[in-house]
Amino acid sequence: MFCRRARSFISLALDGALPADRTITLTRHLEGCARCREYQTDLQLGRRLLATSAPALADGFEWRLQLRLNRTLQEAARAAASAWDAPPAGAGRWLRGAGLAAVGGLALAAAVGLFLLPGEWSVPAPREPGVPGALVERNAPQEPAPASAPQIAIVEAPATVTSTAGDPTRTSVSGQSRTTWFGREGTGRAVDLRLSGAPDPRGLLERQGWSGGSLEDLRSIATLRDQNRRLRDALAQAQREVILLRAQSDTARGGLAADAGGQREAPQTR
Amino acid sequence: MRVSLSEFRPPREGAAAPALRELRDEELIERVQQGQRRAFDEIVRRYKGRLNNFILRMVHDPLEAEELTQDTLIRVYVHADKYREIARFSTWVFTIATNLVRNRVRQRKRQPTWLSLNPAPEDDEVPLDPPDPRADPSRQVEREELGRLISHATSRIPEKYRVPFLLREVEQLSYEEIQRVTGLKLGTVRSRINRARARFRRHIKPLLRNEALLAELEQIEARLAAEEGSDSDD
Structure with a gap:
């Protein structure tokens, strides 16, 4: 037997993994090979050295572990709650931009209509200057009844913008309703994104007795994450509907332009 | 819960x-x-x-x-x-x-290596631990020195050999368990442990011929055995 093979057998024998027949072969080899015997002794010594040189943990390890564990659980809970509150990155801006284009188109059509077809395109909502902070009065339909699954409803209605301070878009958030108004002062339309059927995460935490440090709290986090995911799905659906609105406004604008062209050409043909 | x-x-x-x-x-x-x-x-x-x-x-x-x-x-x-x-x-x-x-x-x-400029954790967050009255500073120094030498020898084993080697020698996992942990084939686990042992032996060879250190090793083993005995009595 070669020493190289014998040494791999020594390694296996050290772990008690060498079969009996090979153990006999190794024993015979070791009887006649001083270098392999030394190798075997060295491996055994090395193992003892590793066992006795185990590094000691610094004092206070358990305390530091507890602090980190608490922080980890609390951060996980906070992340779940804040993810519920905030829309996905860029989504709000995208939605506002798309909505602006859609309703801007409608507003343009209405403005042209005011000049060309008075009475048909006027925006009837009255101004109420006595309401502090009110930018717009909306003639919106009633909020739909809350469904079991969270939903975002797009409610579009004619509106009068009382003050935009030079900014054609204004967003305000109150409760669970995110409302965006578009248009120049005195005319415009409102798009109201209404959230329904989603429980307030703070209420959920209060109901389940948030302690910040247990597996049950993690289950609450999982529930919140699930609701957050469903809300995101609902938001994506709302974004698709905004695209549809924009397409409709483009069509309306095209039809309006065609009508205007026809009216200008009519006297010539006469 | x-x-x-x-x-x-x-x-x-x-x-x-x-x-x-x-x-x-x-x-x-x-x-x-x-x-x-x-x-x-x-x-x-x-x-x-x-x-x-x-x-x-x-x-x-x-x-x-x-x-x-x-x-x-x-x-x-x-x-x-x-x-x-x-x-x-x-x-x-x-x-x-x-x-x-x-x-x-x-x-x-x-x-690259960087130095943190963040302030240390709040003092009141890290409670003071009273020192263990049983701890003997001289024993600690002996063990630290030996640990430093062994750690240096271990660090010179390539990482791919070191992981199965330490799991076997330090944690005493079986070959099959090491296979599960590392995802390696059983034969590869065996051969890597064998190679790591050969390299480790090469790096600690000067220590193994040092009579004083070997005597110290026996003393440390005896102390550890005594400490284990007193712990189990508690």
Whole structure:
């Protein structure tokens, strides 16, 4: 037997993994090979050295572990709650931009209509200057009844913008309703994104007795994450509907332009 | 399960109920899954030293080793419900630790060394621990010096050999368990351990011929045996 093979057998024998027949072969080899015997002794010594040189943990390890564990659980809970509150990155801006284009188109059509077809395109909502902070009065339909699954409803209605301070878009958030108004002062339309059927995460935490440090709290986090995911799905659906609105406004604008062209050409043909 | 923050206190040494001490690891994690916080404390007591021993020999930085040891134990707690008794609990724990160590080593290779300018943690966050009256400073120095030499020898073993070698020599996992932890084939595990042993022997050979150190080794072993005996009497 070669020493190289014998040494791999020594390694296996050290772990008690060498079969009996090979153990006999190794024993015979070791009887006649001083270098392999030394190798075997060295491996055994090395193992003892590793066992006795185990590094000691610094004092206070358990305390530091507890602090980190608490922080980890609390951060996980906070992340779940804040993810519920905030829309996905860029989504709000995208939605506002798309909505602006859609309703801007409608507003343009209405403005042209005011000049060309008075009475048909006027925006009837009255101004109420006595309401502090009110930018717009909306003639919106009633909020739909809350469904079991969270939903975002797009409610579009004619509106009068009382003050935009030079900014054609204004967003305000109150409760669970995110409302965006578009248009120049005195005319415009409102798009109201209404959230329904989603429980307030703070209420959920209060109901389940948030302690910040247990597996049950993690289950609450999982529930919140699930609701957050469903809300995101609902938001994506709302974004698709905004695209549809924009397409409709483009069509309306095209039809309006065609009508205007026809009216200008009519006297010539006469 | 309801565990308030006020209950989050580290266990005193030897404070675990005798019933928990007698349980197997797999039974303990089952209790953690059922929400028994004390069972997790017992797991920490059993594994903190073993994990730190393994991780420190991989990363060679005591602070980083402690951080990774804590990361491993935190993951054990947070993901306790994912453990299924198809493998031994120790295999699961060391799989987590090995993955964390590998990620850290990879990150370290990609990033240059930097110095943190962040302030130290608040003083009131780190409670003072009274020193262990049984600790003897001279023993500590002996063990630290020996540990430094062994750590240096271990660090010279290539990482791919070092992981199975330490899992076998330090953690005494079986070949099959090492196979599960590392994802290597059984034959590869055997040959890597064999090669690592040969390299380790080459690096510590000067120590092995040092009579004074060998005498010291025997003294340390005798002390450790005596300490273990007194611990079991408690």
